[in-house]
Amino acid sequence: MTDELPALKILLVHAHPADIAAEGAGTVVLHTRRGDDVTCLVCSDGERHHNNLIYREYAKPPDQCDPKVLGATVDDICAFKRREAERICDVLGIRRLYAFGWPDVQWVCTHEKIMQIAEVVREVRPDVVLTHMPWGEQQSQLTDVHAVVGHMTRMAVRYCSDSLPQVDGHEPHHTKLIFYFPMLGMADTNFMFGTGNVCDVWLDITPVVDKKVEALDVLVSQGYEGSMGRKLVAAREGRWGMICGCSYAEPWMRDRAVRYAHLPVRPEDLTKKYVPNDLPGDQMLCHQLPQKTPPDAYDFPLS
Numbered sequence: 001m002t003d004e005l006p007a008l009k010i011l012l013v014h015a016h017p018a019d020i021a022a023e024g025a026g027t028v029v030l031h032t033r034r035g036d037d038v039t040c041l042v043c044s045d046g047e048r049h050h051n052n053l054i055y056r057e058y059a060k061p062p063d064q065c066d067p068k069v070l071g072a073t074v075d076d077i078c079a080f081k082r083r084e085a086e087r088i089c090d091v092l093g094i095r096r097l098y099a100f101g102w103p104d105v106q107w108v109c110t111h112e113k114i115m116q117i118a119e120v121v122r123e124v125r126p127d128v129v130l131t132h133m134p135w136g137e138q139q140s141q142l143t144d145v146h147a148v149v150g151h152m153t154r155m156a157v158r159y160c161s162d163s164l165p166q167v168d169g170h171e172p173h174h175t176k177l178i179f180y181f182p183m184l185g186m187a188d189t190n191f192m193f194g195t196g197n198v199c200d201v202w203l204d205i206t207p208v209v210d211k212k213v214e215a216l217d218v219l220v221s222q223g224y225e226g227s228m229g230r231k232l233v234a235a236r237e238g239r240w241g242m243i244c245g246c247s248y249a250e251p252w253m254r255d256r257a258v259r260y261a262h263l264p265v266r267p268e269d270l271t272k273k274y275v276p277n278d279l280p281g282d283q284m285l286c287h288q289l290p291q292k293t294p295p296d297a298y299d300f301p302l303s
């Protein structure tokens with residue numbers, strides 16, 4: 001630990017395995033490297049989502065198709081994707097993975113699902129929860145499962161805070177902070193007077209961007225390995241870096257204003273030299289990173 005904060009307990013809540021790698025993976029590595037205890041909850045195995053591996057097989061001429069791949073069951077697909085989720089957690093330093101295995105369909109917010117998430121919150125007792133943004137300009141909890149998960153997680157955290165032994169049969173747990181990762185609908189700016197959802201927390205993930213790319217290399221089921229992952233991170237996280245002044249960044253949004261004892265002036269605000277053109281640097285170019293897909297990653301089904 002290099003700063004004064006004690007080790008944190010952090011809980012990620014995601015809709016699908018791919019989200020663990022493709023959303024705030026750099027932020028997760030920054031925290032696992034400082035000794036924080038990070039747990040991940042993934043609601044579905046994502047069996048329908050971007051199933052590139054099977055689609056590629058269907059696209060072949062019939063006499064060249066592998067019958068083992070075409071004959072794979074839903075359970076085979078889920079097991080394959082679950083292994084990818086476990087491997088992504090290993091790459092990022094996440095200690096525990098909870099997987100609900102909800103069918104990968106268009107969920108709606110239900111009491112039962114909120115209680116399931118709340119049970120994990122009560123077990124993990126996080127200081128900080130990271131999840132999907134529940135609202136966006138183009139998406140809402142009515143039309144996007146990520147937003148549904150973000151919304152239900154927010155309600156589960158609130159339920160845990162409000163719990164009473166007399167009513168709920170257990171003690172409350174108060175999560176200190178929730179940060180939301182933006183999907184579509186985030187304004188392309190960190191200018192807080194801009195319109196739309198403007199993220200208010202930006203992390204420089206340049207020192208760990210190689211781990212985010214390595215996590216994407218695991219996702220062969222969706223074709224995110226190799227050039228796809230490098231293009232994604234170079235274009236999107238690189239753009240976010242341009243917005244906040246570093247090579248690669250991840251944005252987060254809080255749902256309430258932050259109170260300080262004094263104005264939030266950081267040491268680097270005082271020491272930063274003025275540069276007329278301070279466009280971000282050229283550190284750790286994603287396309288130069290070697291591919292680290294595990295050798296057996298394409299062996300499908302697993303057995």
Ligand SMILES: [Zn+2]
Nearest residue numbers: 015016018019
């Ligand atoms: Zn997803």
